[in-house]
Amino acid sequence: MSDAAVPLRSRIWAGQVIPVVVVVAAIIAIWYAGAVWLNAPWALDQAGRDEVELSATELVADTWSQERPVLPAPHQVVQDLWKSTIGTRITSKRSLFRHAWITLSATLAGFALGSGLGILLAVGIVHDRTMNASVMPWVIASQTIPILAIAPMIIVVLNSIGISGLLPKAIISMYLSFFPVVVGMVKGLRSPNKMLLDQMHTWNASRSQTFWRLRLPSAVPYLFTSLKIGVAASLVGAIIGELPTGAVAGLGARMLSGSYYGQTVQIWSALVMAAILAAVLVALVGVAERATLRMMGGR
Known part of the structure; x- marks a missing residue:
């Protein structure tokens, strides 16, 4: 065996x-x-x-x-997935791999922007009382605005100043992904108990030393948990960003064209591809988490 x-x-x-x-x-x-x-x-x-x-x-x-069924059977979706991936050249406009790559590009750009913004805001909120009192309520309030309502406005405003293509979709992805990172990082940076903080104070550690040697290592598990949520939300934002732009490529555009022509099987195959893409991205964040914890001496 x-x-x-x-x-x-x-x-x-x-x-x-x-x-x-x-x-x-x-x-x-x-x-x-x-x-x-x-x-x-x-x-x-x-x-x-x-x-x-x-x-x-x-x-x-x-x-x-x-x-053109109302609800395609699973085997119909699998057949369309196979036809639009393995059975189609990757350079073809019908290739689902090509559409997935275009959506993935906006997802990764938005995820990087959202994660960076979320971490910076969290550090400021934890270390500055003014930011904690003023910024945190606005961070929470920002998520009460439906993304379907704000996405067209972002697209129109950026197009009016000559910005189009990847960046508008990345900004919409950033809007959805930064919130869980802020919340998780704030929770993680505040996770050390008072006894540990007093111990660092006893050792005459500066705020930066306390941050790098206590707060940040304690926040790593919280950060990666929020990153898993953020990367999935970023994918949703990229797909939503493709809907009001009249895009001809991307998983969102694929779903939109399928709805125009009543191709429900095409819509469902794009949905399944998006789900597979999200699972892969979350798994990659999990791999990075295990590698980071191992480097820090964890198991």
């Missing part, structure tokens, strides 16, 4: 894999049932027009194979 097989078996028996498989299977089963329920009226209407009676088996088969 190989060494790699032992951890896998232990994880299965420990109940870490089977529950996930059960939940995924249940979701797929509900999805198929929902496709039958939502697509059946159109199938029955067409059969009535043709004066044909459909058996239960024929009805189910029809609801799972319609060209």
Whole structure:
């Protein structure tokens, strides 16, 4: 028996894999049932027009194979994903990899801007009472504005001064991603208890020494947790930023064109690709977290 097989078996028996498989299977089963329920009226209407009676088996088969279903079946989405990724050249305008890369570019730019802004605001809020009293309420209030309402305004204002392309989408991504970073970083920087802070004061440590040697290491787990939320929010912001711009490329543009032409399978394949992209980004942040904690002497 190989060494790699032992951890896998232990994880299965420990109940870490089977529950996930059960939940995924249940979701797929509900999805198929929902496709039958939502697509059946159109199938029955067409059969009535043709004066044909459909058996239960024929009805189910029809609801799972319609060209423009209300809810596509899972296998239809998988087929479209395969066709628009593996079955299409990456340079083609129909390639979902190309659309994903365009959205990913705006996501990473917005995530970098949002994370940097969030960390700087958090440091200022923790170390300055004026910023804590004035900036933090505005940070919280900023998230009460619906992003669908503010995104078109950002696009119009930036276009009026000649800024278009990647930057407007990155700013919308930044707007969504900076908030969890601010909140998580503030919580982390304030996590050291009073006894540790008094100990640093006893050692005559300066504010910068206390920050670098106590507050920042204590904030690292909080930071990475908020970064996982922020990178997913940044992806959502990039997709939303593509909707009011009339963009012809990107996952948001792919969804929008699918809604224009009634291509629901195309919309769902773009949604699944966005979900896969978000999972990969969160996993990469998790890898960076484990590497950072290992370098700091953690496990």
